Amino acid sequence: MNQIHIASRRDFLKRALTSAALLRTTGGAWLLTAAERGAAQAKSKVVIAQDALLRGTGFTVDSRRMLSLVDRAMQALFDRDNPIEAWRRLVRPGESVGLKVNTLGGRGISSNLQLVEAICERLQEAGIKANDIVVWDRDSGEMEHAGFRVSIGGNRVQYFGTDRVDYEQDLVMHGSVGSRLSKILTQRTNVLINVPVLKDHDGAGVTIALKNMYGVIHNPNKYHPNGCDPYIADLNMLPEIRTRMRLIICDATTAMYEGGPAYKPEHSWKENALIVSQDPVALDYTGWQIIERKRAQMELKTLEAENRAPHYIATAADAQHRLGMNDPTRISTVEV
Amino acid sequence: MFRDLQVLEGKSLDISSARSLPGCSLDRRSFLKCAVASGAALGLGELAHPAAGIPSEVGQQKQDDARFTVEAKFYQKLQNLKIKCKLCPRECTVGDRERGYCGVRENRGGTYYTLVHSRVCAAHVDPVEKKPLFHYLPGTLAFSLATAGCNVNCKFCQNWDISQTRPEQIPAEYAPPQRVANLAKQHGCPTIAYTYSEPVIFSEYLMDVADAGHEAGIRSIVVSNGYIQEEALKTAYGKMDAVKIDLKAFSESYYRDVVTGQLKPVLDSLVTLRKMGKWTEIVYLVVPTLNDSDSEFRGLAQWVKTNLGTDVPLHFTQFHPEYLLKNLPITPVPTLERAKAIADAEGLHFVYIGNVPGHPAQNTYCPKCSRLLVERVGFTASQMLIKKDSCPFCRHPIPGIWHT
Numbered sequence: 163m164n165q166i167h168i169a170s171r172r173d174f175l176k177r178a179l180t181s182a183a184l185l186r187t188t189g190g191a192w193l194l195t196a197a198e199r200g201a202a203q204a205k206s207k208v209v210i211a212q213d214a215l216l217r218g219t220g221f222t223v224d225s226r227r228m229l230s231l232v233d234r235a236m237q238a239l240f241d242r243d244n245p246i247e248a249w250r251r252l253v254r255p256g257e258s259v260g261l262k263v264n265t266l267g268g269r270g271i272s273s274n275l276q277l278v279e280a281i282c283e284r285l286q287e288a289g290i291k292a293n294d295i296v297v298w299d300r301d302s303g304e305m306e307h308a309g310f311r312v313s314i315g316g317n318r319v320q321y322f323g324t325d326r327v328d329y330e331q332d333l334v335m336h337g338s339v340g341s342r343l344s345k346i347l348t349q350r351t352n353v354l355i356n357v358p359v360l361k362d363h364d365g366a367g368v369t370i371a372l373k374n375m376y377g378v379i380h381n382p383n384k385y386h387p388n389g390c391d392p393y394i395a396d397l398n399m400l401p402e403i404r405t406r407m408r409l410i411i412c413d414a415t416t417a418m419y420e421g422g423p424a425y426k427p428e429h430s431w432k433e434n435a436l437i438v439s440q441d442p443v444a445l446d447y448t449g450w451q452i453i454e455r456k457r458a459q460m461e462l463k464t465l466e467a468e469n470r471a472p473h474y475i476a477t478a479a480d481a482q483h484r485l486g487m488n489d490p491t492r493i494s495t496v497e498v
Numbered sequence: 499m500f501r502d503l504q505v506l507e508g509k510s511l512d513i514s515s516a517r518s519l520p521g522c523s524l525d526r527r528s529f530l531k532c533a534v535a536s537g538a539a540l541g542l543g544e545l546a547h548p549a550a551g552i553p554s555e556v557g558q559q560k561q562d563d564a565r566f567t568v569e570a571k572f573y574q575k576l577q578n579l580k581i582k583c584k585l586c587p588r589e590c591t592v593g594d595r596e597r598g599y600c601g602v603r604e605n606r607g608g609t610y611y612t613l614v615h616s617r618v619c620a621a622h623v624d625p626v627e628k629k630p631l632f633h634y635l636p637g638t639l640a641f642s643l644a645t646a647g648c649n650v651n652c653k654f655c656q657n658w659d660i661s662q663t664r665p666e667q668i669p670a671e672y673a674p675p676q677r678v679a680n681l682a683k684q685h686g687c688p689t690i691a692y693t694y695s696e697p698v699i700f701s702e703y704l705m706d707v708a709d710a711g712h713e714a715g716i717r718s719i720v721v722s723n724g725y726i727q728e729e730a731l732k733t734a735y736g737k738m739d740a741v742k743i744d745l746k747a748f749s750e751s752y753y754r755d756v757v758t759g760q761l762k763p764v765l766d767s768l769v770t771l772r773k774m775g776k777w778t779e780i781v782y783l784v785v786p787t788l789n790d791s792d793s794e795f796r797g798l799a800q801w802v803k804t805n806l807g808t809d810v811p812l813h814f815t816q817f818h819p820e821y822l823l824k825n826l827p828i829t830p831v832p833t834l835e836r837a838k839a840i841a842d843a844e845g846l847h848f849v850y851i852g853n854v855p856g857h858p859a860q861n862t863y864c865p866k867c868s869r870l871l872v873e874r875v876g877f878t879a880s881q882m883l884i885k886k887d888s889c890p891f892c893r894h895p896i897p898g899i900w901h902t
Contacts, residue, residue, distance in 0.1 A: 266595060267595075329667065333821070335822065340821070340822045364580065364596075365591075380663060381601065383598065383599055383601035383664070384599065384662065421578055423595065423596065424579070424595035426578075
């Protein structure tokens with residue numbers, strides 16, 4: 163039986179120290195986490211990369227075009243001519259990278275397989291070993307329903323859910339939140355790339371980057387009252403999350419403007435886009451506006467009018483949280 | 499991962515050893531270990547503990563295990579595949595593929611399911627005094643069980659390992675109702691107790707087990723927060739022979755901030771139970787600085803006297819720092835004695851102090867002649883003098899269910 167390697171605390175600290183040393187010697191401007199970068203900059207950059215021909219003439223996303231789309235987005239985000247250089251601004255050899263996907267919606271509306279493969283390809287080209295990359299969500303069964311194949315062990319990218327390794331025994335707390343974290347987050351990875359989807363949520367309004375962290379904890383059901391506010395913001399304040407999340411690549415190839423979070427084909431559309439940022443708040447704000455525009459186009463009420471505007475985004479940006487920018491004048495949107 | 503429940507045919511169980519397993523005080527760390535050990539000892543198969551950090555080729559427990567999935571009884575279908583849960587006052591509106599606040603009920607395509615029917619995560623043989631029920635068959639044993647989940651999130655929860663978790667996250671055994679009834683009988687328990695987590699959220703299972711138990715001559719008792727809608731209360735707890743309600747405080751703000759619930763529905767449940775004629779006892783966990791004021795104690799006692807009568811046993815129990823309230827100290831015994839003195843002064847006849855071994859206020863005294871009637875040592879009734887439901891000294895009736 164293959165076994166998932168859960169690093170001992172000693173191993174993990176050694177790795178973390180090695181990475182930190184590397185960062186120090188190379189200037190380490192990119193050492194800032196996504197949230198810190200968002201808070202520190204005058205403006206947060208959000209890149210929207212779109213390709214109308216992403217699926218060619220069929221329904222399946224074209225892998226080659228997806229890789230090209232990811233490259234365009236990353237180069238625009240990091241102002242680099244070469245995609246590998248862009249990724250090297252984000253990660254260093256020796257680091258362990260987790261891609262937290264969202265697979266609740268099955269094949270209809272989950273993080274796109276071709277997108278994940280493109281990210282993994284570029285991470286390896288940037289020097290990350292294949293088996294130091296973990297693609298994960300809370301449950302392996304849900305991942306398989308979404309099209310991912312569970313893969314454990316060997317010299318290849320790892321795919322599995324928290325159900326295979328459990329949650330930490332001890333609680334971590336911030337504000338309204340007290341939860342146990344996935345051991346994949348705490349023991350298997352020191353870099354988190356958040357790969358959510360863009361969709362409506364019946365309780366929270368929208369579910370994008372910040373809410374995708376509900377899949378990291380053992381008790382998300384406790385945090386849905388009051389439109390998930392302030393729970394989502396408090397959860398994202400946990401140091402184990404905040405210090406790891408360096409990038410968000412939101413899959414908006416297929417998106418949903420109504421009826422979420424479960425897949426409702428009648429309320430989905432092909433946006434054929436990626437939304438990429440290092441600021442989860444700015445990204446969520448931008449994604450929310452895209453959903454509102456689609457709702458208006460479909461002659462639906464605004465989320466505010468339906469009494470389910472995603473107020474948690476403003477909470478995440480407030481003085482108590484400072485997880486990023488929700489002021490549109492301080493968000494620089496770049497379309498490529 | 500799951501194994502069928504294995505009744506140890508022909509094997510005698512040393513009940514005393516099961517009762518004395520470490521962790522019977524249900525401390526957080528040892529609770530699951532205790533559940534595993536005693537579950538196995540009780541014939542609940544092998545409640546295998548997930549090995550921490552050791553990965554597995556297969557998932558811990560399949561979320562869609564059909565054996566545990568039964569359509570819920572208390573809900574209403576809405577448009578767009580949504581449902582509204584009508585089990586507890588929270589009334590969660592749950593979208594397709596989502597779960598309610600309790601984490602153990604899931605909307606699948608517009609039909610709401612409980613995921614914990616026959617999914618027992620903890621089982622023990624306990625003295626009934628441990629529930630605590632002091633006026634219900636003293637000195638007898640209760641076959642006690644729980645599933646994962648809870649419809650509130652008390653910051654002081656002693657059993658958060660199982661109550662604040664999803665069913666697939668903890669080991670459990672398949673224990674269909676008839677097997678539970680058989681096991682209770684086999685282990686000499688006149689009663690099955692639904693306890694440890696929150697039985698409201700496994701109402702369907704509780705009802706089925708109660709029916710199976712009654713057919714086998716086994717009674718049922720429930721240890722609950724009482725945070726349940728009236729119809730569900732009447733239907734589910736209508737099958738119970740006795741009820742213990744945890745009244746967490748006597749203020750809405752405490753219920754909002756510490757319990758994540760509401761006080762009024764719990765008070766309504768107590769009144770409904772009274773009208774139903776169910777034997778009911780109340781526990782009030784006294785948490786230092788949060789619900790220990792004289793005015794709260796007095797308000798509580800006056801409300802009980804007015805709405806339920808003076809004969810309802812009221813237990814003031816000692817808080818121990820746990821879960822999200824580790825910053826507070828253990829309740830000082832004088833605080834508990836102050837609470838009892840206030841309730842006594844308001845005219846309640848049976849006010850107890852709990853979680854303080856050896857305290858004289860854990861005994862039952864005749865409200866008329868003040869003679870000792872039931873002496874308790876720890877969770878054991880060491881002396882029981884009540885005869886024909888009355889004080890043997892002055893013949894004053896003593897309310898309760900005293901004999902099988």
